[in-house]
Amino acid sequence: MAGARILLVEDDAALAELLEWHLTREGHQVEQTPDGEEALLLAAEAAPDIVLLDWMIEGLSGIEVCRRLRRVPDTANVPIIMLTARGEEEDRIRGLETGADDYVTKPFSPRELVARVNAVLRRVRPALAGERLAYGGIEMDLGDHKVRRNGQPLALGPTEFRLLRHFMEHPGRVFSRERLLDSVWGRDSDIEPRTVDVHIRRLRKAINLDNQPDLIRTVRSAGYALDSEGVA
Numbered sequence: 001m002a003g004a005r006i007l008l009v010e011d012d013a014a015l016a017e018l019l020e021w022h023l024t025r026e027g028h029q030v031e032q033t034p035d036g037e038e039a040l041l042l043a044a045e046a047a048p049d050i051v052l053l054d055w056m057i058e059g060l061s062g063i064e065v066c067r068r069l070r071r072v073p074d075t076a077n078v079p080i081i082m083l084t085a086r087g088e089e090e091d092r093i094r095g096l097e098t099g100a101d102d103y104v105t106k107p108f109s110p111r112e113l114v115a116r117v118n119a120v121l122r123r124v125r126p127a128l129a130g131e132r133l134a135y136g137g138i139e140m141d142l143g144d145h146k147v148r149r150n151g152q153p154l155a156l157g158p159t160e161f162r163l164l165r166h167f168m169e170h171p172g173r174v175f176s177r178e179r180l181l182d183s184v185w186g187r188d189s190d191i192e193p194r195t196v197d198v199h200i201r202r203l204r205k206a207i208n209l210d211n212q213p214d215l216i217r218t219v220r221s222a223g224y225a226l227d228s229e230g231v232a
Contacts (some may be wrong), residue, residue, distance in 0.1 A: 004049035004121050008032040009039040009065065010083065011057045019052070022110040023117065027126035036060030040068055047074045050120060052113070053100070055084035063098050076183040077169055079120045098129045099179075102218075133168040136228035138207060140168055149207055159184070160203045167216075167226035176223040200224055 008025055010016040011034035020030045031048070033039050037060050043051070051069065055062040061084060069075040082100040102116055133140040137150045147154040147164065156164065162184050166175075175183070177193035185191050200216060208214050217227040 003054065004028050004117075005046070006030045006117070007039060007048035007051045009036065009052065009057060009062065010034060010054045012054070018110055022114050026114055026118070027118075034058070036062065038063040039065055043069060043075050043078070044072070049078070049080055050117060051078055052074075052117070053080055053082055055082055066098045066100055070179075070182055073183075073186045076186075077094075077166065081116060081120065083113075083115060103135045113192065133224060135167065135168050135171045138164075138215070140165060147207075149209070149212065152209065154206050154209070156206050157202065159199050160206055163199055164201055164207070164226075167224075172224075172225060172227050174217075174219045174223050174225040179223070183192075196224075 006028050008016060008019060008023070008030055010019065010032070012035070013189040016034070020032055023030050031042055033042060034057060036057050039051075039053070040060075042048075053062045053065055056164050057065075062084070066080055066082070069078065069080065079101045080099060081102040081104060083104050083106065101120060104113055104116060113217050132142065138154075139148045141147070142165070145161065147156055147161070163180070164183050165179070177196040180193060181193060204214060204216050207216075213228075215226055215228055217225045219225060
């Protein structure tokens with residue numbers, strides 16, 4: 001796997017140095033800061049491929065950093081792994097609901113964290129490569145802005161293209177209407193959450209040609225996911 005740009009936000013200097021050593025040895029490029037405000041500035045200058053974020057940092061908390069990263073289109077889809085000593089189930093749920101993709105409780109093995117980082121990167125690497133995404137017979141060429149299903153070209157509007165891209169970067173993951181609005185339209189959008197349903201219907205119509213199985217799964221009271229499991 002090619003090295004990724006990693007933003008490490010950790011105020012324990014010894015732990016940060018240890019993690020940076022292990023990640024660099026894996027071929028990753030690590031940018032490190034103990035400060036939440038600086039982390040947001042660094043992410044704004046150049047979006048990282050993944051963020052390792054300590055919950056308990058001085059000043060701006062890790063939870064707030066995570067929340068703000070998710071509000072900005074350039075970092076809305078960047079994977080975030082929370083690092084924390086808070087191991088209670090309620091804390092884990094809060095971290096995940098705020099937008100974290102994974103959650104590692106201290107103390108942990110640096111090798112375990114590196115393995116988790118690499119696992120997350122394998123899932124999203126097609127998006128990081130900036131070329132092609134593929135899932136369930138759908139192929140998306142990000143460079144040429146073209147989409148095919150089982151070799152047949154699909155006609156998608158700009159919003160449906162962004163929506164499908166978001167789903168294909170996170171296959172199987174359920175997103176609420178509000179989270180889709182944040183990630184696809186941007187946090188400052190005035191669009192109503194129900195508008196998401198309209199674009200989901202348009203996306204379904206565009207990708208499910210010739211009565212092909214519906215890959216968009218509706219999860220009652222939760223949202224939508226791109227999921228081929230259980231599709232006939």
